[in-house]
Amino acid sequence: xxxxxxxxxxxxxxxxxxxxxxxxxxxxxxxxxxxxxxxxxxxxxxxxxxxxxxxxxxxxxxxxxxxxxxxxxxxxxxxxxxxxxxxxxxxxxxxxxxxxxxxxxxxxxxxxxxxxxxxxxxxxxxxxxxxxxxxxxxxxxxxxxxxxxxxxxxxxxxxxxxxxxxxxxxxxxxxxxxxxxxxxxxxxxxxxxxxxxxxxxxxxxxxxxxxxxxxxxxxxxxxxxxxxxxxxxxxxxxxxxxxxxxxxxxxxxxxxxxxxxxxxxxxxxxxxxxxxxxxxxxxxxxxxxxxxxxxxxxxxxxxxxxxxxxxxxxxxxxxxxxxxxxxxxxxxxxxxxxxxxxxxxxxxxxxxxxxxxxxxxxxxxxxxxxxxxxxxxxxxxxxxx
Numbered sequence: 001x002x003x004x005x006x007x008x009x010x011x012x013x014x015x016x017x018x019x020x021x022x023x024x025x026x027x028x029x030x031x032x033x034x035x036x037x038x039x040x041x042x043x044x045x046x047x048x049x050x051x052x053x054x055x056x057x058x059x060x061x062x063x064x065x066x067x068x069x070x071x072x073x074x075x076x077x078x079x080x081x082x083x084x085x086x087x088x089x090x091x092x093x094x095x096x097x098x099x100x101x102x103x104x105x106x107x108x109x110x111x112x113x114x115x116x117x118x119x120x121x122x123x124x125x126x127x128x129x130x131x132x133x134x135x136x137x138x139x140x141x142x143x144x145x146x147x148x149x150x151x152x153x154x155x156x157x158x159x160x161x162x163x164x165x166x167x168x169x170x171x172x173x174x175x176x177x178x179x180x181x182x183x184x185x186x187x188x189x190x191x192x193x194x195x196x197x198x199x200x201x202x203x204x205x206x207x208x209x210x211x212x213x214x215x216x217x218x219x220x221x222x223x224x225x226x227x228x229x230x231x232x233x234x235x236x237x238x239x240x241x242x243x244x245x246x247x248x249x250x251x252x253x254x255x256x257x258x259x260x261x262x263x264x265x266x267x268x269x270x271x272x273x274x275x276x277x278x279x280x281x282x283x284x285x286x287x288x289x290x291x292x293x294x295x296x297x298x299x300x301x302x303x304x305x306x307x308x309x310x311x312x313x314x315x316x317x318x319x320x321x322x323x324x325x326x327x328x329x330x331x332x333x334x335x336x337x338x339x340x341x342x343x344x345x346x347x348x349x350x351x352x353x354x355x356x357x358x359x360x361x362x363x364x365x366x367x368x369x370x371x372x373x374x375x376x377x378x379x380x381x382x383x384x385x
Contacts, residue, residue, distance in 0.1 A: 102338065110239055110291045110337035114140040118188045120181060120229075122168045122221060123195030125151040127304035128245070131327035132192055137161050139331065142185045146177060147195070168195050169216030174224040187232045189240040190334060193222045196245070196264075198306055203258045211259040218263035222270055230292075234281065239291025241334050244271045248300050248348040252366075271296045275339065295333045296341045299326055300348045319345050 119136050123129045124145030130153065137143045137160035145151060146166035154163050162184065166177040181188055196218050199210050226242060233240035249257060250264035271294060281289040301320050321344045333340045343349035354362060 106338040106340065107293075108290075110241065110293050112241075112335050112337050114335075116238075117190055118142040118144070118181070118185050119190035119192060120144050120146060120178075120188045120225075121192040121194060122146045122166075122225065123217075124192075125149040125154075125163075127306065128302060128323045128327060129192070129194040131324050132194065132330055133161050135327050135331045136190070139335075141190070144181050144185065144188075168221035168224060169213070171224040171227075174221070175228050178228045187236070188229060189233070189238065190243075191225055191229050191240070192243045192245070192330070193225055194243075194245045195221050196306070198257070198260045200256055200260075202256050206259060214259040215263050215266075218260070219266045219270070222267060226274060230278075233292055234278075234286040234288045237287045237291065239288040239293070241293045241295065241337075242274075243295045243297060243330060243334065245297045245299075246271070248298050248343070248351055250298065251351050252354075268296070268298075293334075293337055294339050295330070297326070297330060298341065298343045298348055300345050302326065321345055 117136075119133075119141050121129050121133045121136070121143065124133045125147035126149075129145065129147070130151055133143045133145050143160060144162045144164060145154070146164050146168060148165060148167050150165070151161075151163055154161060164177050164180060167173050178188070197214060199206060199214060201210070222244065229240070229242070233242075244267055246267040247261075247264040249261045250266075250268050253261045253265075275294045278289055278292050278294070283289055299321050302323050303320050304323050326342075326344055329342055329344065333342055354365060357365065
């Protein structure tokens, strides 16, 4: 046992205060770089972190660089330092923990063969929905857009993307549209619940019909579509993927957005509860349960018509997310075939930690972010993507 004790002492001696601080810094930066980052260049915290991610290449490169460094020191008769190997081993542990967490938390990946997939995108006449539809179509997936408005870029002879006029707030209309998709293309395997509207008015200025419509489109439509799509997904061993587009405002709340933020907050609980329900179903009678994947999307402000009149309080810390960037991230998540939560930009990933701060600091954070004053310039009136 003395040998073990001596080895332990030698290992602990490597963790000097400066080395420990370096490893903690690496851990923090590594964890942040795991969140999605913008593909569109801009001077923002998100894009700088995106560039920082080059510091974390695949494991073989880390060890190649480490060994090359050590051999170089030996070649010029310099003393060999243990720090490079310690960093490489630490990074390996971080990488391994992340991989294990992904596997245990998100389950086995669902195999996605695009030419065999049929996707329905709600609220797809423009904005994020239409961009998702275009990315899916380029992948070779059959795509149907549901919206009450005709997409501006859609034509009657459109070969890849079909448009059905559907009010997703109407349960009967959803069921009829689903049957039409089955007749025209086949059983849908991907559901993108994206439809959403915003009024941008304080509670006392909202009429019952306005906030009822907000919940019908933003929240109840998810109940209608999932109740309609799930039976076939559960019956097929191939399963399917359901994407729930919520918002970071579902966590934050905001002045002039009582109906919108409440409808988006409901989706956070809806996603979690439905995921738990599917996971608890017996596989014997529901062969597709093991292959149904749930993706929750919580973006910040998007570059779409819905909030186009708003100015971000800080383009560096709270940049407007390009809709095309988020669309590609969503499709990539579907292709990875795992249960996921997508947050863009970085502050949307960190905002859940706001609740652990003292109330006074939470108020300071809200004031500094400008989240409550931003809607004063909105002007009111229903908007959609």
